């Protein structure tokens with residue numbers, strides 16, 4: 001079983017962490033058996049499974065349902081679940097109520113999106129026994145504020161702010177930091193500055209681990225996949241083969257290459 005201490009050990013020993021999104025039991029078993037370290041029940045299911053244009057319409061009840069059916073198919077991997085939009089931003093108490101439901105559904109850790117204003121929420125959950133992953137950079141629940149899915153952390157002051165946010169969340173007890181769609185050089189700097197593991201998506205090869213959306217990496221997403229994702233079905237004859245190729249590419253540091261980075 002992968003636990004928090006496994007992940008810390010992997011960072012220390014420079015073994016890369018392979019993570020994928022997963023929304024249901026059959027894929028959970030397949031990914032688990034292929035050696036994926038962390039299964040993320042991402043609110044991206046609003047786009048991949050439900051066909052919405054953003055992650056905003058996803059409800060906490062839906063996240064709990066998907067967490068339950070992923071957890072049921074998982075033996076070894078760590079199960080990480082996204083807090084849905086509106087289920088944690090109001091107060092740290094609201095966040096605890098929502099996170100506790102995801103934990104009861106089978107999550108081992110919850111992920112929240114946010115910068116400095118979320119630090120006290122991270123602390124509140126962590127102190128109450130809920131491991132937290134903080135998602136920084138392109139936080140998709142803020143797509144309307146960003147004006148689109150755009151690269152974040154560009155320029156000195158944005159980079160400095162992101163590094164500061166990461167350090168503050170770590171100090172507040174975050175077990176892991178996930179960085180999305182930021183310059184590779186910044187993600188490298190953050191990874192070196194932290195003791196906890198970092199996971200990147202569109203954040204370059206120097207994070208402690210990588211994540212992709214499952215539907216992008218097997219080439220079945222109906223919308224347009226981001227530039228940083230890669231279709232691992234190319235050259236493979238089965239989904240199992242594609243998943244194994246992804247795990248291997250993350251572990252040996254050949255994914256992401258420069259064409260999948262910013």
Ligand SMILES: Nc1nc(=O)c2c([nH]1)NC[C@@H]1CN(c3ccc(C(=O)N[C@@H](CCC(=O)O)C(=O)O)cc3)CN21
Nearest residue numbers: 044047048055140149150151213215216221226227228
């Ligand atoms: N299928 C899918 N894959 C994802 O990676 C993903 C989701 N859905 N849903 C939730 C968020 C949204 N994400 C996205 C979506 C689009 C871009 C995108 O199109 N980015 C531009 C770069 C823009 C720029 O250069 O500033 C690109 O061309 O990739 C990025 C992240 C990542 N997440």
Ligand SMILES: CC(C)C(=O)C(=O)O
Nearest residue numbers: 021042043044082201
């Ligand atoms: C893109 C990943 C990191 C995510 O948050 C999701 O799948 O919802």
Ligand SMILES: [Mg+2]
Nearest residue numbers: 042043044082
């Ligand atoms: Mg998400």
